Amino acid sequence: MDENIWERIREERLSLARMLAPLTAEQWATPSLCAEWTVRDVVAHLAMTPAGEPRPWPMAVALVRARGHLWCAGRDVARDYARRPTAELVASLERSADSRRKPLFVNDANILLDLVVHGQDVAVPLGVDRPVPAAAAAFTLERIWSMGWPFHARRRLAGVRFRAAPETPAGWAAGEGPEVRGTPAALALLMTGRTAAALPMLHGPGVARLADRLDVRREPRAG
Structure with missing residues (x-):
């Protein structure tokens, strides 16, 4: 690195x-x-x-x-x-x-x-607000999106377009489909399987599609 x-x-x-x-x-x-x-x-x-x-x-x-x-x-x-x-x-x-x-x-x-x-x-x-600094956010989101095991975010969350709030340089975005917007923290939680915690923090027409498709009862395991 x-x-x-x-x-x-x-x-x-x-x-x-x-x-x-x-x-x-x-x-x-x-x-x-x-x-x-x-x-x-x-x-x-x-x-x-x-x-x-x-x-x-x-x-x-x-x-x-x-x-x-x-x-x-x-x-x-x-x-x-x-x-x-x-x-x-x-x-x-x-x-x-x-x-x-x-x-x-x-x-x-x-x-x-x-x-x-x-x-x-x-x-x-x-209940603590912990914003993710811009450079750390861009690296983290891209790393999660590009990984396979253990998150498989690109495959598991296919069908929507993710866009980070302006904390990331040039605004991080990935995927294709109805847009899902959120802070880098919220997107990182979603992409690593913290679904129930992440969904209420997200906005855009793609959120309903995710909510219908993902099992919010599944708790994430540490990774």
Whole structure:
């Protein structure tokens, strides 16, 4: 990745730490937009990456215990890491803001995506407005749209035209069909499967088509 993306990663880690610092114990225990993950679990997941966690052996053990189910293994290692004090998790994000360290199986291109989407997973249930900075928004939306597994956004959301609010350089857009407009945060949530949370934030003639087609009862899994 280029230096600009690493700078966006740094900014997201620092701004997330600022948002988290004043939270109460009750807020840390709030269910996030990721099924079976609390705010604490999500933050632990984000703090693990620049710490180079999980290491291969603990992850292998978790995979065996989860019978090869990658999502369940990831949930379990995040919950284990989340046993740390809240102040330590926040301080870890601050200390590691410039870190380029990561587990062996993490793709560099997904680090910023992870921070942006999981930042919304935490902020939305807490009722906190967390706008996505323009450069981070453009990179994140394009990355999600171009990916296959685990989101398959281009295939799953075919038939509408997405257009981001003017936070993104030149206004990010993708797809063909009736228009669906929204902030980069709302579009990122929709494209990564946070359907029930995202739909009320979207506008345009394509929203009704999406609502009819997508199963809003399905809760997303952390990715």
